[in-house]
Amino acid sequence: MLQENLINVQAKIDAALLRRTEEKITGNKVTLVAVTKNHPAEVITDAFNLGVSVIGENRVQEAKAKREIVGKGSGRWHLIGHLQTNKAKQAVAIFDMIESADSVHLMQAVDKEAAKAGKVQEILLQVNIAREEQKTGFSPEDYEAVVPELDNFKNLHVRGLMVIAPAAENSEDIRWVFAEGYKLYCKLKQQRSDIDTLSMGMTHDYETAIEEGANMVRIGTALFGQRDYSLKF
């Protein structure tokens, strides 16, 4: 079933790319992050074996437990959920990329732990474009304020932006969020040439996100079905 779902999702990704009405500076390849949270550890191995190159987990503790069961595997691990500073060290040890860098305080903690580990940690800046109170992420103002400071984090490699759109029945209603994410990306790219990643879009809205310029999508449900919240890690 996973194999079939992967084929379907990939076809929709390709179709969305073809629907783009203008060329985007994010290129015409989309990286699929297979979101394995709240699924058993073995799902990670299955995904890598079927050619998935990146998996996404939203909690450090869960990722750590899974890592102990299935090992690193053949692909990359991305953290996509809010990270507490006291877990920065573990996150640096596990994740190839932290997509959910959402405050200066957290970036300082990750930078420090990466230095100690002798690692340059890849991160994305998560921006709360729709200003949803219940969601984390830099507010647009705080994001603007941190951009000039990015070179101060010697052990962080900022590769781009991550955006989560509000839940919506109709993804047309949130198209503006992705369009705004793309605008911020273009501006950041002008200032920092090594920016290359715009992570936007989940199961219910990834096609719209790709049309607006996403080159990374994070998809769980469409690949693995409903999450099992009774699983304990």
Ligand SMILES: *Cc1c(COP(=O)(O)O)cnc(C)c1O
């Ligand atoms: C859970 C999660 C996803 C995947 O959500 P689906 O709707 O299952 O595709 C993507 N991004 C983030 C940040 C998540 O927490």
